[in-house]
Amino acid sequence: MQASVTLPISPDHFRKLADPIDPNRNVYHCYVRVRHLASAISLGPNPRAHEVDSRISRVIRESLEENVRLFHLLNRGITISAREVEYDNRSQQLRMKLPEETLHGILDGGNTYKVIENAKREKGHESPEPAYLDSYVKLEIMTNIDDDIVLLAEARNTSAQVKTFSLANLAGRFDWIKETLKAEPFAGNIAYREGEDKEINVMDVICLMTLFHPKYGGNEHPVKAYTSKNSCLEDYRVEFDDEGNPKKAGYFKLRPVLVDILKLYDHVHETCLDHYRKLGGISKVKKEEGEEKNKIARPGALKELGGPRELFFKGGKVKHSWPIGYLYPMLGSLRALLDNTGKQARWFVDPFDFFTQCGEVLVEATLERSSELGRNPNAVGKSKGHWQQLYNTVKLRMLEEQISKQSAND
Helix, strand or coil, X not given: CCCEEEEECCHHHEEEEECCCCCCCEEEEEEEEHHHCXXXXXXXXXXXXXXXXXXXXXXXXXXXXXXXXXXXXXXXXXXXEEXXXXXXXXXXEEEEECCCCCCCEEEECHHHHHHHHHHHHHHCCCCCCCHHHHCEEEEEEEXXXXXXXXXXXXXXXXXXXXXXCCHHHHCCCXXXXXXXXXXXXXXXXXXXXXXXXXXXXXXXXXHHHHCCCCCCCCXXXXXXXXXXXXXXXXXXXXXXXXXXXXXXXXXXXXXXXXXXXXXXXXXXXXXXXXXXXXXXXXXXXXXXXXXXXXXXXXXXXXXCCCCCEECCCCCCEECCCCCHHHHHHHXXXXXXXXXXXXXXXXXCCCHHHHHHHHHHHHHHHHHHHHHHCCCCHHHHHHCHXXXXXXXXXXXHHHHHHHHHHHHHHC
């Protein structure tokens, strides 16, 4: 542990609040760039265990990598206990004195701190640098709270991230999902209640189903699957009758293809890099004359890609993880391959083979859209025009294949 830590912080990003009760106690609020967050700050005052492979840590890592411009607003930040804080407006330097490891250091936000440290250690040396190094994280620094450290630590660590409403209220309404997935190797790895530390959350399963919900046709797109998990969960909740039975025309209609949808998500994730390489690692660069040329690039040249990530549904791991803002629109476009005209959904064509054969054009369109939006995966995931483009592409490719097969048979 460092006895003192110095951080470069702009005066515009620093505020001091005097405690209204104790004049010897102060609270400081500031934003610091991820690249400048100091290493080796003690976690001594924090009672939680912090595992970089836990589900909460993975969610924080995804947010760090995919929400570069919003991370300081989406994340609760880090709370630090310090003996003393000094701020020099001229040098724009903040200095925290942390003399005792058990009393001074990170009081809350240890998962965020460990995730940031791990991300910097893994990718901070790469060229080009990952975009998240220039994200900000919020710090709350308290001074002279030594006598109350235990009480404050307990109060700040009573819960994980809060959801809009408890998943426990939906107990029983996940039964058909459990029944459908019970034979799968990943079945026991899905959390259906708050507080279960498992690799997969049922909310993620529902979001993936939302991408294929029968109500979304060619002009309406399931963007909410990316933008609002709670909205998807609410849509799922209302699709039950007064006796608690699922309505047949909504999510329940996807039951025969649910396993496919989950594994297809991993398949898309796993094969994106192959398609990127087939494109030649294409990054469009403008010449001075205004012409375009193709530039061969390593996967790491896409700074929005993350590190290794487990594929929990189909098994295995990807070496370079792709942002959800890229994956969801591509996966959602494959609903064009789904026949919802009957009582239960079925595939027109094998979606795995289709993406293996035709995914290259979806990856190319995604990277082109990303370039237009400043390499911002969050903006890509919210772009309705992009969702429409990918859906139209899949629909057209499928029709062309069907016509070709029909002609061959004739």
